Structure formats: C-alpha cells, structure tokens
Amino acid sequence: MFALPEDFLQFMRDVYGTEAANAWFQRLPSFLEECEERWQLKLLPPFENLSFHYVAPAVRADGTPVILKTCEFSDEFAHGLAALRLFNGRGIARLLESDEEQKVMVLERLQPGTMLASLVPEQDEQATSILAGVMRQLWRPAPTEHTFPTVEQLGQGLTQLRARYAGGYGPFPPRLVDEAMDLFVTLSASAPQTMLLHGDLQHHNILRSGDAWLAIDPKGVVGDPGYEVGASFYNPMPRILEVPNLEQMLARRVAQLSEELGMERARIRGWGLAQCVLNAWWCVVVNDRLSMNPPRGILRCAEILSRLKV
Template identity: 45%
Template sequence: MMNLPPHFVKTVTSTFAGGAAWLENLPNLLAECEQRWGLVVHPTNFTLSYNYVTPATLADGTEIVLKVGVPNRELSTEIEALRLYDGRGCVRLLDADHDKGVLLLERLDPGEMLTIVTNDDEMTRIAALAMQKLWRPLPAEHNFPSVADWGKGLVRLHEEFGGGTGPFDEGLVDTAVSLFTDLLASSGEPVLLHGDLHHYNILSAGDGWTVIDPKGAAGEPAYEVGALLRNPFTLFDEPELKQITARRLDILAETLSIDHERLRQWSLAQAVLSAWWSYEDGGDLADWEPTMRLAKVLLEVA
C-alpha cells in the first residue's frame, strides 16, 4: 500500500466517481507504466492535488516527471493542449495515454515555482510574458471547453440555492453573471488559453520560465489573468490587497496591451466563479471566502 497524503486521498475520492478504486489500483498503474515505458518510478516529492505526480527515470537515464490521474475530460484536454504547445513556452509532453490518464513530461531544472521571486511587480511581469508565449490560434476541430462553458457554473450556483445565492454575496454574484454575459458578447476571436495560469504553474527552467499544467480552454486573452490575480495563497494575508491588485492590473494591462477595464471585469467574474467551484468541490468557507473578498476588491478598484 502507498502512503498517500490524506488531503490527496480526500480530493480524489470526493472529486471523481471511482476515485477510491483508482487510488487502490494506483500501485498497479505505476507498475504498468514502468513496464510499458521502461522507466523507474521514484517516491514523489511533489505537492499532490488532483493527480499523482512523481519523478521517474527513463532507461537511458533521462529524468522525467510521471503524471497519472483518474481519466477525465480535463486531463484529456491537458494532453491536447500540451501537444499543441509542443514545448513552446510550456513543459514538453513526451508521451501520453488518454484512456489510462498517464502523461510523461520533461523534467524542468531547477523547477522552482515563480513564488521564489520576492518582488510582486517582477512576478507579475514574468507571468504576463509567459502568457504571451502560450496564446495561439485554436485548431479547426478541438475538444477544449470554452469560457462560456465554464461560465455556466454560475447557473448551477443559482440552481443550487433555488434561484438565490445561498452564502454568496448576492450583489457580487449578480455582477459576475452580468459581466460574463456582456464580456462574452463582445469577445474577440478565441485563442488557446492555459486556463489556470498562476504562480504555482510557472517554473524556472534554465535561465527562463516555463509553464506547466495547462487546462486548455477557448477564450479571449483577457480572460487568462484571473487565476494570477487570485494567487499566490499568501496574497490574502496581505493588508494591502487592494493596492496590490490595482498595481498588478496596471502592469498586466501595460505588458499585455489589453484594456485595463476588461482585465478587471473578467477577473471579478472569475473570482466569483472560482469561489463557486470551491464550494461545488466540497470546500468550506475558508476555501472560498478569500476569493469572494478579492471579487469585492476588484469591484472597488478603478
């Protein structure tokens, strides 16, 4: 039996149908990967959330990262996005098996998260440049969810509470719904977005930075900044949250050459949606309240 972190076990079992059975079979799945690809799986030293991620070594001595998860649409679109990025600004996919939920990825060195940079302005500029490297036209046929698809989460919020908003601030929810409607109606040509681009998904590689864990989504570039503004986790301990958020928006608007107000509006709408997703995934007040607090800040930032 594997000694898996309790929070990882809880996340997998509560998020995925069949999650418990998948965890029970995980040792067998890792053994299958070793045999199929001729690799050696090492004990993990990564923080686990929805997938089991661990170092591994190929037969020729190449160090890689093995990522396995309960097969689901999000894991499949990650594989599709990685193939389209093809190592340009994003970690390179070496091989994958959609049906088994297995990804073999290049190992980034030194692989430190963007949070090692202590200056928030510098972190924000690095992240903005990482975004620009990723955005590219969508293929004619693809399976990526659209931003509109994701926005339907707010419909589920109302359904959950019989047309109301439950513990969520009614004014902020109404604002988010209105913004989604208006922004989608006025969006330009969609591109391939990362979909969850924040400080923990930007790693040091050589003398630069490389992105990991793309969700893959179809939407306008302005949508991409929302996840960055909700991170890192320590952000919500900052007494100057409003000033930090305003400064970040200024830097992002300037670096990306995207309208400041559009960035703010998308980020506000996403903050509410993200809070709902946390609630929907079984999170308690401590999981989603800070994000709603950021939504209120974004409402007040000029």
C-alpha cells in the same frame, strides 16, 4: 510501490467517494509498474502536495528527469493533453509520452522547478511580468474544430450557482455574482479574438526551468485571451491574503498587465473579478463541505476588484 500522502488519500475519497477512490488506489501500484516497463522509467516517491492527480518524478533509462501524471477519474485529461500537443513546448513543459485512454502522461521535468509563487509578494512586479511573458508565448489561434471548453461555457457555471440556491445566492454576495455573470457575457461577446488558452495560468502553475519560466498543467480553454489573466488576481493563495496592501497590489497588477499585454484595464479588471467569483463557486462544487462557507479569501479579492476604478 511508494506510500501515498495521507492528505491525497482523504482528498480523493472526499471528492470521488471512498469506494471508487480505494478501488483506484488498489489498482494504482500495478498500473505504475506497467508504465515503468512501457516507457523505461524509474519512478520516485510522489510529490507531497497532490490533489486531483497522482504526480511523481521519474528518471528515464538515459538519465533524463521526467514527471509522470495520471488519474483515471480526470474529466479534464483529454483537453489538457490536446493543449499540450498544440502548445508543443513553447512556454510550457514538453509532453514526452502519453496514453489518452489510460489517462497517463510523461512530461519534461522542469529544474530547479521553483514556483513563481515564491516571488510574491516581495517581487510581485517581476512575477507579474513573467506571467505576462508566459501568456504571450502560449497563446495561439484556436483550432477551427475542437472539443475544448469555451470561456462562455465556463461562465455558465454561475447559473448553476443560482440554481443551487433555488434562484438565490446562498452565502455568496449577490452584487458580486450578478456582476460576474454580466462580465462573462459582455467580455466574451466583445473579445477581439478567440485563442487557445492555458485555462489556469497562475503562480503555482509556472515553474523555473534553467533561466526561463515555463507553464505546467494546462486545462485547455478557448476564448477571449483576457480570460487568462483572471486566475492571477486570487493567487498565490493563501499567501496573497497576507499582503497588507492587497488593494494596491491588485491595482498595480491590473495596470501592469494592461501595459504588457496591450489590453484595456477595464477588461483585465473585469476578468479578474469574474474568475474570482467563478473559482469560489468551483470550490463549493468540488467540496460540498464548503457549501455554506465559500472561500472568503477569493471573494475578498473579487470585492477589491469590484471597487477598483480603472
């Protein structure tokens, strides 16, 4: 098969351990050949910017361009797959084939596939409006019975932060952590409705498809729809950190999302701050080398939102 990007090889070894990652890399070529035969695909070289999954473009026997995505380590695969089935192509790339046990799926390939991140910062107002529009298309009432993680459960990750640092905060600003923990509780408790959300809807996960913009890579999360706006306040990373008037940009995003989604500004600001802190902590969890140096750029966005008057 095709050579894997060196950065991807090292990333998987760092996250899952050298022995486990290398064993998967050895099994991967034969597995991909099985997928090609099973679904009548011609696989092309994988994308360069891979992280937790092997993702490659492919062509079906009838010439339809598609995407194949797989990783046997993924603990989010089942939730993402279930979300794709429920979203059913509305506001998101369509699921075409899947095998939950083997953790592999074939998806509609969005073309030209331009990332929404390409509009920032020059066309940030337009990009924010596109984000809001995709949110409105995606959201739907949560199933009565489900196994999706809830927003409240995700917020409990910040209690793990305190435990990690023996009840302290380590390199994290105490005021921001305390405020984020409080926001997860109060905003979840006051949620006007409980919805099925994408869970990571930001500028790198929305692509152009013809004249439309559609989401990719849902995590599948259930809770307050306001939670969905949070990831947009520290993205697109790292480009957002180069904006000279970042405070002004984030304030405008709060106001614009409030108007377009019909949510209170305080709720949007709060979810932005809470998710900035949580994401910075997740970076530490994923990569222990960051344990004494959490992503300062994301925390900078949290600090701006903390000071923002709404």
